[in-house]
Amino acid sequence: MSNNYQFHSGTGDNNITYHNDAAGTAERELLARLLTEIDALRTRDPLPDTTAASLADSRALLAPDSDASPRERRSALNSVAAIATALGAIGTPVLGLVQQILGA
Structure with missing residues (x-):
């Protein structure tokens, strides 16, 4: 099993995050499922324009090819969780994946 390391430095963020391939693979799979659920949510029911725009912005930051920082990704996940919570039952699958x- 190979391992990789991410070095973070910046204001209030000086640390090393250790990842192994198994954990990284599981997280990538959860993220892929989340992106699919976000797409389904965006097309399932008409959403207010601001909600749809927020989901689109967050999805872009969470995409595998995004160069978003870990802080931006966490913020996007929190935004998606807040939207999913506000949507109630139809947002439950999205909220569950974000929590995972x-x-x-």
């Missing part, structure tokens, strides 16, 4: 990712 944040807890991973």
